[in-house]
Amino acid sequence: MLYREAGQFKASYAEDQQIFAIRQDRIAVGALLVFAFVVVPLVANQYWLSAILTPLLIFALAAIGLNILTGYAGQLSLGTAAFMAVGAFAAYNFVLRVPGIPILVAFVLAGICAALVGILFGLPSLRIKGFYLAVATLAAQFFVVWALTKFGWFSNNSSSGVISAQKIEILGYTVDTPAGKYLFTLTIVAVLALAAKNLVRSSTGRAWMAVRDMDVAASVIGIRLMQTKLSAFAISSAYCGVAGALYAFAYLGTVEPEGFNLDMSFRVLFMVIIGGVGSILGSFLGAAFIVLLPIFLNTAAPLIEHGLGLQMPPGFMSNLELIVFGALIVFFLAVEPHGLARLWQIGKEKLRLWPFPH
Amino acid sequence: MKSFTKALLGLAMLGAAATTHAQNEQFVPMVGYWVGPYAAGGSGIFGGMIDYINMVNARDGGVGGVKLTYEKCETEYNNARGVECYERLKKKGPTGATLVHPLSTGITYSLIEKGTQDKVPIVSIGYGRTDASDGRVFPWVFPLLTNYWSQNTAKIKFIGSKEGGMDKLKGKKIVNIYHDSAYGKETIPVLDAQAKKYGFTVTHIPVPHPGNEQGAQWLQVRQIKPDWVILRGWGVMNPVALKGAAKVGFPRDRIIGVWWSGAEEDTIPAGDAAKGYIAAGFNVAGSNFPVIQDIKKYVYAKGKGEMEDPTRIGSIYYNRGVVHGIVTVEAIRKAQEKYGKKPLTGEQIRWGLENLTISEARLKELGAAGFMQPLKVSCLDHEGGGAVKFQQWDGKEWKVITDWITPDRDLVRPMIEQSAAGYAKEKNITPRDCSKES
Numbered sequence: 001m002l003y004r005e006a007g008q009f010k011a012s013y014a015e016d017q018q019i020f021a022i023r024q025d026r027i028a029v030g031a032l033l034v035f036a037f038v039v040v041p042l043v044a045n046q047y048w049l050s051a052i053l054t055p056l057l058i059f060a061l062a063a064i065g066l067n068i069l070t071g072y073a074g075q076l077s078l079g080t081a082a083f084m085a086v087g088a089f090a091a092y093n094f095v096l097r098v099p100g101i102p103i104l105v106a107f108v109l110a111g112i113c114a115a116l117v118g119i120l121f122g123l124p125s126l127r128i129k130g131f132y133l134a135v136a137t138l139a140a141q142f143f144v145v146w147a148l149t150k151f152g153w154f155s156n157n158s159s160s161g162v163i164s165a166q167k168i169e170i171l172g173y174t175v176d177t178p179a180g181k182y183l184f185t186l187t188i189v190a191v192l193a194l195a196a197k198n199l200v201r202s203s204t205g206r207a208w209m210a211v212r213d214m215d216v217a218a219s220v221i222g223i224r225l226m227q228t229k230l231s232a233f234a235i236s237s238a239y240c241g242v243a244g245a246l247y248a249f250a251y252l253g254t255v256e257p258e259g260f261n262l263d264m265s266f267r268v269l270f271m272v273i274i275g276g277v278g279s280i281l282g283s284f285l286g287a288a289f290i291v292l293l294p295i296f297l298n299t300a301a302p303l304i305e306h307g308l309g310l311q312m313p314p315g316f317m318s319n320l321e322l323i324v325f326g327a328l329i330v331f332f333l334a335v336e337p338h339g340l341a342r343l344w345q346i347g348k349e350k351l352r353l354w355p356f357p358h
Numbered sequence: 359m360k361s362f363t364k365a366l367l368g369l370a371m372l373g374a375a376a377t378t379h380a381q382n383e384q385f386v387p388m389v390g391y392w393v394g395p396y397a398a399g400g401s402g403i404f405g406g407m408i409d410y411i412n413m414v415n416a417r418d419g420g421v422g423g424v425k426l427t428y429e430k431c432e433t434e435y436n437n438a439r440g441v442e443c444y445e446r447l448k449k450k451g452p453t454g455a456t457l458v459h460p461l462s463t464g465i466t467y468s469l470i471e472k473g474t475q476d477k478v479p480i481v482s483i484g485y486g487r488t489d490a491s492d493g494r495v496f497p498w499v500f501p502l503l504t505n506y507w508s509q510n511t512a513k514i515k516f517i518g519s520k521e522g523g524m525d526k527l528k529g530k531k532i533v534n535i536y537h538d539s540a541y542g543k544e545t546i547p548v549l550d551a552q553a554k555k556y557g558f559t560v561t562h563i564p565v566p567h568p569g570n571e572q573g574a575q576w577l578q579v580r581q582i583k584p585d586w587v588i589l590r591g592w593g594v595m596n597p598v599a600l601k602g603a604a605k606v607g608f609p610r611d612r613i614i615g616v617w618w619s620g621a622e623e624d625t626i627p628a629g630d631a632a633k634g635y636i637a638a639g640f641n642v643a644g645s646n647f648p649v650i651q652d653i654k655k656y657v658y659a660k661g662k663g664e665m666e667d668p669t670r671i672g673s674i675y676y677n678r679g680v681v682h683g684i685v686t687v688e689a690i691r692k693a694q695e696k697y698g699k700k701p702l703t704g705e706q707i708r709w710g711l712e713n714l715t716i717s718e719a720r721l722k723e724l725g726a727a728g729f730m731q732p733l734k735v736s737c738l739d740h741e742g743g744g745a746v747k748f749q750q751w752d753g754k755e756w757k758v759i760t761d762w763i764t765p766d767r768d769l770v771r772p773m774i775e776q777s778a779a780g781y782a783k784e785k786n787i788t789p790r791d792c793s794k795e796s
Contacts, residue, residue: 047445050445051442051444149538159544159546159547159777160541160543161540161543162464162467164471164785252438253468253472254468254471256467256540261567298432302429318432321432
């Protein structure tokens with residue numbers, strides 16, 4: 001009743017081609033953005049802003065990056081954390097070595113650096129597919145971390161290999177409060193997410209999906225495989241690179257190459273799988289699931305322990321959290337193999353018929 | 359269903375009860391880890407620290423009548439989780455977090471700026487950022503007792519004494535096997551500086567995290583045929599290294615471990631391969647100290663206590679946790695001398711840490727004589743000690759084989775000051791003038 005597009009007529013091509021074709025969707029997205037930009041910074045405390053929402057947005061951006069590559073172009077990658085590391089270290093070095101460079105320019109350049117590395121490690125995708133490609137991208141994961149550790153230049157010869165991100169300054173204004181960093185991250189993520197949403201509907205995105213579904217058929221209808229696959233690698237890596245730069249500058253403040261290890265690549269891959277392969281919304285849902293659930297379990301554990309009046313052996317709750325986390329992943333994948341985004345879609349379809357399903 | 363509603367109600371009430379803090383409490387966050395490859399260290403150290411705090415609460419009714427409270431948060435030794443835990447706990451309690459022990463060099467690095475901004479002291483006992491020992495640049499960071507560089511010079515001193523004098527080090531070959539992380543790499547510059555000074559050669563061999571595969575590294579050791587190996591491992595990397603050494607036939611009594619490589623959890627899994635292995639330590643093992651006996655009496659005898667396996671009480675990691683507890687409690691006590699016996703803020707505790715002195719006599723009062731070294735912190739020197747003891751694994755337990763060996767301060771201090779000055783310049787920090795601190 002509420003969610004129905006009956007009566008919404010499209011009179012022009014522009015209207016027909018909008019990102020969100022249904023008015024209710026546009027209102028909902030607009031309201032969400034207003035909420036995220038205005039209400040959240042006013043209401044949320046420092047803990048929520050800096051320890052939960054900022055990393056959530058950053059990981060969502062990385063998941064979008066991987067989703068472009070894996071979900072839309074069908075190229076399995078295990079190098080996400082490596083591309084994030086490239087972004088983080090590139091942004092650090094641009095700010096360090098180019099005096100007076102605006103931070104956003106440094107971020108864009110960091111994205112471009114990550115894209116170049118992505119193209120380099122995407123080259124094997126022209127000949128190999130699936131699991132074999134995953135192994136090739138695994139090489140990126142190990143090589144990048146090794147190179148950043150091995151060559152002191154990348155970390156400005158810091159003895160421990162740790163870089164300490166510079167202050168974020170935009171037009172003379174220093175972003176150093178949790179709310180400021182949150183808004184900075186949110187702006188970048190919102191712009192890039194909308195760009196991604198639009199990109200996957202464009203001819204580029206359609207070419208990616210054609211390659212994903214059947215590359216032989218795609219090349220028969222005139223899609224150039226090399227260009228398509230490498231563009232997916234480039235754009236995906238650029239997204240991951242910007243996410244990595246944000247991870248260093250807006251979230252942790254200091255990062256070491258070892259922080260961008262294979263675990264992190266897997267985490268982002270899990271976000272994509274749980275959120276929904278080939279869905280921008282799914283990237284956000286998956287990131288929320290993987291980032292928030294362990295924190296929620298960790299917060300809930302002592303309450304449950306005391307509430308039930310049990311004296312648990314120390315360490316037991318920590319182990320239990322991991323077990324519950326794993327079980328929930330299995331549960332959600334068993335209930336809906338296509339991820340949380342698919343659940344959302346089903347919900348929307350039900351809502352369209354509500355309250356008269358027949 | 360009814361019982362479920364009841365349970366839910368109980369939970370809600372409990373939540374409400376937990377938020378209404380009694381006002382006379384000092385809150386200590388426990389940002390630690392009880393799972394993962396480093397759980398042996400995390401559970402032992404946090405177990406010791408929590409037990410000590412509970413013992414102080416039970417025996418003395420807290421510090422100056424102020425009860426100590428704590429809350430655990432699992433970081434899994436992961437920087438991002440560590441930052442989340444810190445943010446979650448920093449405002450808890452009537453006055454916020456007293457201080458934070460991140461128990462991870464990576465998390466310490468991530469918290470340096472946050473702690474400075476939030477006015478929460480970051481205490482890293484025996485790990486963390488070495489140049490933070492310069493308190494003028496790092497007012498909020500306390501790498502207490504001993505830092506990696508000090509410890510490393512003590513190791514070379516020890517090797518020198520074994521070789522029959524520092525001049526005998528010339529031409530010797532030393533291999534530094536390190537955990538490839540911020541922690542592992544921290545000693546490379548000081549080792550290089552010492553190699554230059556004493557004329558030995560040093561080869562750095564990294565072991566990737568978590569370190570359960572070291573075949574290639576030990577083959578390389580066999581090729582180099584070093585006189586000594588310095589093991590800078592952590593967690594599962596250590597027993598694997600000892601087994602690797604046994605496999606290539608490298609004598610174990612020529613391997614010197616850092617204190618994060620010298621606990622029962624590191625040697626027992628290696629079995630016979632660990633026999634003869636030497637490690638540094640800033641605390642000793644054993645449960646005969648009065649402080650440990652008090653913990654048994656006031657905590658474990660009442661059926662409480664953090665350790666699932668009571669045989670771990672008195673182990674290296676557990677006792678190190680007790681050292682963490684002693685330093686925390688003494689810092690609070692010192693701060694109470696100036697600011698009164700009430701819950702104190704992080705800023706007031708920072709003063710307590712900076713003016714903390716734990717003398718030999720005080721250690722005796724605490725029942726910890728010989729358990730740890732005396733400590734004297736100042737605005738200039740946030741390390742406050744620097745000495746280590748060396749101990750050898752005899753197949754059953756750690757035997758102390760030296761007295762406290764002091765570091766080569768003449769070498770380390772200028773390096774610390776230079777490195778700290780570099781940080782100050784990068785971050786636009788004006789170092790404090792210590793003569794003006796009260």
